[in-house]
Every structure is written in structure tokens, then in C-alpha cells.
Amino acid sequence: QVQLVESGGGLVQAGGSLRLSCAASGGTFSGYNMGWFRQAPGKEREFVATISRFGGLPSYADSVKGRFTISRDNVKNTAALQMNSLTPADTAVYYCAADSGAYGRRSSIDYDYWGQGTQVTVSS
Numbered sequence: 245q246v247q248l249v250e251s252g253g254g255l256v257q258a259g260g261s262l263r264l265s266c267a268a269s270g271g272t273f274s275g276y277n278m279g280w281f282r283q284a285p286g287k288e289r290e291f292v293a294t295i296s297r298f299g300g301l302p303s304y305a306d307s308v309k310g311r312f313t314i315s316r317d318n319v320k321n322t323a324a325l326q327m328n329s330l331t332p333a334d335t336a337v338y339y340c341a342a343d344s345g346a347y348g349r350r351s352s353i354d355y356d357y358w359g360q361g362t363q364v365t366v367s368s
Contacts, residue, residue, distance in 0.1 A: 246271035253362030266340030282336035291350040337361040
């Protein structure tokens, strides 16, 4: 059983940056691909980024490519999402998630464990 706790959300102006962190406990962190998803009010949860078990092969949604960077530290059991050039369209609750299956999956139903989410609000 893996527990995930996100932090780092907040209110930022358009064009600004935020760094989200995800702390994992209760399992073998390197046994999971890690992903970030987000859900805006009235919308479905959508894929943002994923990274493989040992930190290679990051993959991004087209909407964030070039602006967001996913990373992980298997010693500290943490994952992170650096978000730059934020726009109001990035406003959402952001979730980190752990996937014990194949690398690169983008559907939320494939992920085994989820954090509680952290709110990101970008003002115009």
C-alpha cells in the first residue's frame, strides 16, 4: 500500500511558476511509474505527465509540453512537477499517482494509488 501526499499548490499570476511535490510512503517507490493528473471544475481528470520507475522517459500532455517538467528522486521517495509559464487554463486540482504496470500509461484507471490533490489557481 502506497500513500501519496502532494504539496506546493497555491495562487500564482499568469506567467508565473509553481513546483508541486509528491511524497510517497508505505511501499517500494521505485516499483512504480509516477504520474501527474489534474482536474478542473466541471471537467474530467486529465493526464499531465508521467515518468518511469528510474527517472527516464518523461512524457507529457501536449498542453503542457515545454512548460512543465516531471522528475523523481528514488532516494527521497518523492516526485515533482515543475510548472512554468502558467496560464489560467492550468487552474485545477493536481494529483500525483503511482502505476505498478507498464510505463507510459495515460489513463487514470491504470493508476493504483492517488494522493489527495493540491489546488493550483492561476490568475489572469
